[in-house]
Amino acid sequence: EVQLVESGGGLVQPGGSLRLSCAASGFTFDDYAMSWVRQAPGKGLEWVSAISWSGGSTYYAEAMKGPFTISRDNAQNTLYLQMNSLKTEDTAVYYCAKASASTWSLLLREYDYCGQGTQVTVSS
Numbered sequence: 001e002v003q004l005v006e007s008g009g010g011l012v013q014p015g016g017s018l019r020l021s022c023a024a025s026g027f028t029f030d031d032y033a034m035s036w037v038r039q040a041p042g043k044g045l046e047w048v049s050a051i052s053w054s055g056g057s058t059y060y061a062e063a064m065k066g067p068f069t070i071s072r073d074n075a076q077n078t079l080y081l082q083m084n085s086l087k088t089e090d091t092a093v094y095y096c097a098k099a100s101a102s103t104w105s106l107l108l109r110e111y112d113y114c115g116q117g118t119q120v121t122v123s124s
Helices: none
Strands: 003-007 010-012 018-025 034-039 045-051 058-060 068-073 078-083 092-099 111-114 118-122
Touching (some): 018 034, 018 092, 034 078, 045 092
Parallel strands (some): 010 118
Antiparallel strands (some): 003 018, 018 078, 034 045, 034 092, 068 078, 092 111, 092 118
């Protein structure tokens, strides 16, 4: 059974940092690309970042370039998202998602599993 379990969310002040983790199990982690997506209150899903199976290719949404860093540890079957310089508009539920291929895509239909999400709240 495929499982994706996010952790690391919480309440942080503007300008602060958080590191999200996604522990994967039930599949061969290093065969698949992974992504982070988020959903802010009252809004639709927004792509945050994506990473290929090896970590050699990454994608960031324009607003996340610089402050956010996606990475993966294939030995530990874990996906990460380091988020720095957080803003109030980064408040959302963050989900990790497993692609159905080794290369990342920005099409939801190319992803077959996602976790339950972790809440990130940026507020003073």
